[in-house]
Amino acid sequence: MFRKGGWAISGVMSSAVRLCTIGGVEIKMHLAFPVLLLSCFLLGQWPVMRVMLLVLILHEIAHMLAAAALGLRVASMEITPFGGVARVEGISHASPWQEVVIALAGPASNLLMAMAAAFGAQMGLWPGSAIQLFLRCNLALMLCNLLPALPLDGGRAVRAMASGALGWRRSTRLFAWFGVALGVVLAGLGVYEAFNRRVNPTFFLTGAYLVYAALAERSDSASWIVKGLSSRASRFAQAGVLPARWLAVSADTPISRLPSRISSRGYTMIVALDPVGMKPMGTVHENELLPAMLDDQRLTVGELIKQRHPAAVDVTAKARDAVWRVAREGSGLKIGVRDA
Numbered sequence: 001m002f003r004k005g006g007w008a009i010s011g012v013m014s015s016a017v018r019l020c021t022i023g024g025v026e027i028k029m030h031l032a033f034p035v036l037l038l039s040c041f042l043l044g045q046w047p048v049m050r051v052m053l054l055v056l057i058l059h060e061i062a063h064m065l066a067a068a069a070l071g072l073r074v075a076s077m078e079i080t081p082f083g084g085v086a087r088v089e090g091i092s093h094a095s096p097w098q099e100v101v102i103a104l105a106g107p108a109s110n111l112l113m114a115m116a117a118a119f120g121a122q123m124g125l126w127p128g129s130a131i132q133l134f135l136r137c138n139l140a141l142m143l144c145n146l147l148p149a150l151p152l153d154g155g156r157a158v159r160a161m162a163s164g165a166l167g168w169r170r171s172t173r174l175f176a177w178f179g180v181a182l183g184v185v186l187a188g189l190g191v192y193e194a195f196n197r198r199v200n201p202t203f204f205l206t207g208a209y210l211v212y213a214a215l216a217e218r219s220d221s222a223s224w225i226v227k228g229l230s231s232r233a234s235r236f237a238q239a240g241v242l243p244a245r246w247l248a249v250s251a252d253t254p255i256s257r258l259p260s261r262i263s264s265r266g267y268t269m270i271v272a273l274d275p276v277g278m279k280p281m282g283t284v285h286e287n288e289l290l291p292a293m294l295d296d297q298r299l300t301v302g303e304l305i306k307q308r309h310p311a312a313v314d315v316t317a318k319a320r321d322a323v324w325r326v327a328r329e330g331s332g333l334k335i336g337v338r339d340a
Contacts (some may be wrong), residue, residue: 004264016078025064026031026076032209033079048133053079055110055137059145061325062109066102080209082183085151089299099160103153150217169259172217179214183207214226242267250275251302258301262286281305293320 016028040049056079063086064074078085086100117135120126146154162171183206190204202251236242243266249258251272263267270284282305292304299307 025074026078030078030080030085030209032205036205039205045202045281048137051133052137052141055113055255057132058113059109059141061104062105063088066105069097070101072098072102080213096160096163100157103156103160105152107145109143110138110145114138114142146174147178147182149182149210149214150176151179151213152246155179176214176218179217180211183210183212183214186210220240231247244269246271248273249301251281251300251305253301254305255289255299258289260287270301272305284308299301 014324018294019029019042021027034196034305037049039176040046040071043052060077064077067074067086067088072088074086075086078087114135117126117131117138117253121131121135125131145152148158149155150172151161156179159168159171159175162174166174174230186203186207188207193203246265247258248271249261252275253272258270268286270286272281272284273279274281281302284301288304288308292308
């Protein structure tokens with residue numbers, strides 16, 4: 001798996017410990033991974049886990065090489081119960097086809113290694129049992145990661161392909177729910193196995209992590225803003241024009257609630273209204289949200305206006321008339337504005 005870089009505020013990346021730095025790439029380990037290793041060791045599956053760990057590392061190296069070939073830099077790699085997560089800097093500004101290439105590089109490497117293992121088995125180059133285990137691990141990781149569910153590679157690929165029609169935010173939500181559903185199924189299999197006295201915590205731990213990671217993908221509002229701004233900037237550079245949209249919100253609305261309301265097809269300007277009198281207090285442009293959210297997601301729209309536009313807090317009657325005139329003309333409604 002790979003992960004978008006440049007903002008890295010998701011909960012998935014925060015629940016990890018740093019191991020070392022190799023070639024400028026920070027290597028991390030998710031806190032759930034040692035639990036999985038211990039479970040495999042206690043259940044006598046350590047030989048399988050050793051091979052799977054090797055396959056995971058080679059899988060992530062393929063993501064890194066694909067990113068490097070496209071001129072992008074891998075900042076860190078995190079080992080998780082469901083594979084590796086490579087954080088690629090600048091991929092939030094990459095085109096959909098570049099995201100697809102990087103996402104599918106991992107499964108493609110597993111396919112190539114499985115083919116090499118099958119050839120080696122036919123030629124008798126390696127012991128039969130070892131090569132069969134290597135082959136099965138590669139096929140399992142490839143097939144699992146090709147499922148169209150976030151945060152798996154297949155989910156990232158279909159999300160990139162669907163973003164043109166659905167928008168990046170909607171496609172993220174859709175395929176993140178697929179990830180949640182898959183995680184629930186795996187966790188359910190683990191519970192079922194336990195009830196039938198076949199203790200295998202791998203299903204439960206992997207499923208629980210998948211649910212957690214999918215929900216983190218879905219709630220990562222800052223990434224929606226980054227990708228949306230990048231997409232709209234690209235369209236604006238090509239066409240020189242974008243549709244504009246006004247959004248009126250109460251001044252006490254947390255800014256964390258705004259990304260889901262921002263249009264993916266135009267530029268959004270947000271008008272903060274007095275919660276009592278519905279009088280405009282000022283405006284916030286969509287490109288001001290990301291820096292504010294990185295500072296404090298609990299900030300309200302009114303507080304953001306006071307921080308960034310102190311002079312706009314005490315709006316004059318003339319300024320209010322201008323704001324409401326634009327809103328009235330855009331919506332076709334008859335709205336009266338009375339001076340304070």
